[in-house]
Amino acid sequence: MKKEHSIHRGMLTRFLFAALIPVLIFAMVMQWNNRKTQMQTAENTIQRSLRNSDRGLDMMLDKYEAILDELRVEKEILDSVKEVKTGTDGAKASMEQLLRYNCQRNDGLEGILLVFPDKSMISASMLSEENAAWAKQIPIPESGWETTYCGMEDSVMLNGREQYLILLSEKLIDTQVGSQELGTIVFLLGEDYIRQSLDFDENSQVYILNGETVISAEDKSEIGLSSSQVLNDKHCVYTKKESNQTGFTFWNERSLETYYEQRRMELCFLGIVALASVMVAVVLAYSLSKPYLNAVDSYMDTISRVEKGDFSARSYTEEKIPKEFTRIGRGFNEMVVHIENLIEQVKQASAEQRMAELSALEAQIDPHFLYNTLDAINWKAIENEQYEISEMIGALADILRYAVKNAGAETSLEHALSWVDSYIMIQSAKLGKKPDLRIQVAEELKQIPIHKLLIQPFIENAMKYAFTEKSGQWEILIAARMTGDQLHILIEDNGKGIEENRLRHLNEEEADMGTHVGIANVRKRLKLYYDEAATLYLESVQGSGTRVHLFIPVRKPDTKTDAKMDTKEGEHEDRSSRGRDGDQGRDGEYPAKDRSGV
Known part of the structure; x- marks a missing residue:
């Protein structure tokens, strides 16, 4: 059963929707616009940070590259290198002092290595007393004629602290003797100092990668890891930029927590607005709808009183x-x-x-008067030994009683066929010739209930029209069998048949039947009794005969109802033997007939 809703609830729901839908649309549009603006702002900030970081690092490295170029061409350095190679006393100590001086006067330059072609080296750091064991941990890069940049994946103890280094290296060339290679000079720059040139804020940080390896990061534990191990925070957005000068890759990591926090604040604000809208909608709904709801309540009260029979309401x-x-x-x-x-x-x-029903009951006296009159005529015929007339009068009385009593009720197929037998006997006396009636109905079908007077109109048509000017033996076949869940009744004659156009007209349900009132009557009663479940159609070939097919839905017979129905039919003469001497069909099958088209 469909659930009923009151108008109070319906109006309140509609007011709430009317208040919330604009707020939700506004929230969605604002969220989409804010997200677009914030992402664009974040992208611009990231790109600016990467450009500034690249520019700052290039400027810092240009400074050290210029210092490196000065050392490469400084005569004092070149002479000292030559003296070291020739084994001059004190040359190595003098070279170390010269390199240490350059470390001390340049911030961020933690140490310098001078590597000779035979892999021997001279090292110097900012602290003069420091052990030079750190120099053995430095990977010497393959240098060319241009400055080479690389980063260290492991930290070294240098200048009294653990630190990561960025290496700048160039070949040391003696241009006075035809570009003779004297060795390689390597600058060791502190990673912490290098990061001072990078541009980032509290919501972001910049990584420097050499290939896929991190060589500079705010968290030193991340140095030496691969990019896939570090750049994998789902709450951050990552953007990269490659440096044309150093070949390093800058990765900017920007946290989305600020963005999320801003969204939470916006949603909280929208929630407050939505709540206020709901409260306003409730107040407006109550104040605006109160007069209308009072009117509706008045109508409902009046309707309830009318339903209880108070038509003065x-x-x-x-x-x-x-x-x-x-x-x-x-x-x-x-x-x-x-x-x-x-x-x-x-x-x-x-x-x-009620008055009409009383009149109808009084009118039942007329059929009884007719029955009594027929009975008197019957006895008069017997007294005069007119037994044929007596039999006809008895058959007529049975037919009248069958038709009038309980009109429209059901009877068994067996009873319906017995009245057909009586009707043919009376018509035969009128026509002077009796047709051969054959009934082929299996025993299990005889008690199937059907409505009265469904078969008689077609027998009447056969007697009235089919055998007119028909010579030879007249034959009528009535057969029945089950077709699915329907009883198929066949009524067949060997009369003169029906003309084709007339047959097509008779098979049209809505057509005017003219003189064939019985067919129209049967169609209407089938419609009333069985709705669309029953079917009626005719087949005929001129000169050969006609077949009537009647399909009636079958209900399971009720023994008590059938017994009561049989009792109502009354006792009548056993005329079922008349005209039934023909062959009985086996298992309800229709007999084969050697008549083309029928």
């Missing part, structure tokens, strides 16, 4: 109510008055119907 509305509600109330009041008048008319009609 009338609905009344306030003066300030809209005219539409006033018209509804006035219309309802008029309808109540009209219903009250109709009820009075129904009461009067019921009284008239």
Whole structure:
């Protein structure tokens, strides 16, 4: 059963939707616009950070590259290198002192290595007393004629602390003797100092990668790891930029927590706005709908009183109510008055119907008078030994009793066929010739209930039209069998048949039957009894005969109902043997007939 809703609930729901939908649309548009703006701002900030970081690192490295170029061409350095190679006393100590001096006067330059072609080296750091064991941990890069940059994946103890280094290296060339390679000079730059040139804030950080390996990071534990191990935070957005000068890759990692926090604040604000909208909607719904709801309540109260039979009830509305509600109330009041008048008319009609039923009961005296009259004629015929006339009168009385008593009721197929036998006997006396009636119905089908007078009209048509000017033996076959869940009754004659156009007209349900009133009557009663479940159609070939096919839905017979039905039919003469001497069909099968098209 469909659940009913009150108008109060319906109006409140609609007001809430009317208030919330604009807020939700506004929230969605604002969220989409804010997200677009924030992502664009973040992208611009990241790109600016990467450009500034690249520019700052290039400027810092240009400074050290210029220092490196000065050392490469400085005569004092070149002479000292030559003295070291020739084994001059004190040359190595003098070279170390010279390199240490350059470390101390340049911030961020943690140490310098001078590597000779034979892999021997001279090292110097900012602290003069420091052990030079750190120099053995430095991977010497393959240097060319241009400056080479690389980063260290492991930290070294240098200048009294553990630190990561960025290496700049160039070949040391003696241009005075035809570009003779004297060795390689390597600058060791502190990674911490290098990071001072990078541009990032508290919501972001910049990584420097050499290939796929991190060589500079805010968290030193991440140095030496691969990019896939570090750049994998789902709450961050990553952007990269490659440096044309060093070949390093800058990765900017920007946290989305600020963005998420801003969204949470916006959603909280929108929630407050939505709550305020709901409260305003509730207040407006109550204040605006109160007069209308009062009018509706008044109508409902009046309807309830009318349902209980109080037709004096009338609905009344306030003066300030809209005219539409006033018209509804006035219309309802008029309808109540009209219903009250109709009820009075129904009461009067019921009284008239009872009078008609009494008249109908009184009219039943007429058939009894007719039966008594026929009975008197019958005895008179017997006294005069007119036994054929007596039999005809008895058959006529049975037919009248069958047709009049319980008209429209059901009977068994066996009883219906017995009245056909009586009808043929009377018609045969009129026509002077009796047709050969054959009935082929299996025993298990004889008690199937059907409505009265469904078969008789077709027998009447056969006697009236089919055998006119027909010579030879007249034959009528009535057979029945089950077709699915329907009883298929076949009524066949060997008369003159029906002309083709007339047959097509008779098979049209809505067509005017003309003189064939019985066919139209059967169609209408089938419609009333069985709705669309029953079917009737005719087949005929001129000169050969006609077949009537009647399909009736079968219900399971009720023993008590059938017994009662049989009793109502009354006792009648056993004329079932007359005209049934023909062959009985086996298992309800129709007999083969050597008549083309029928």
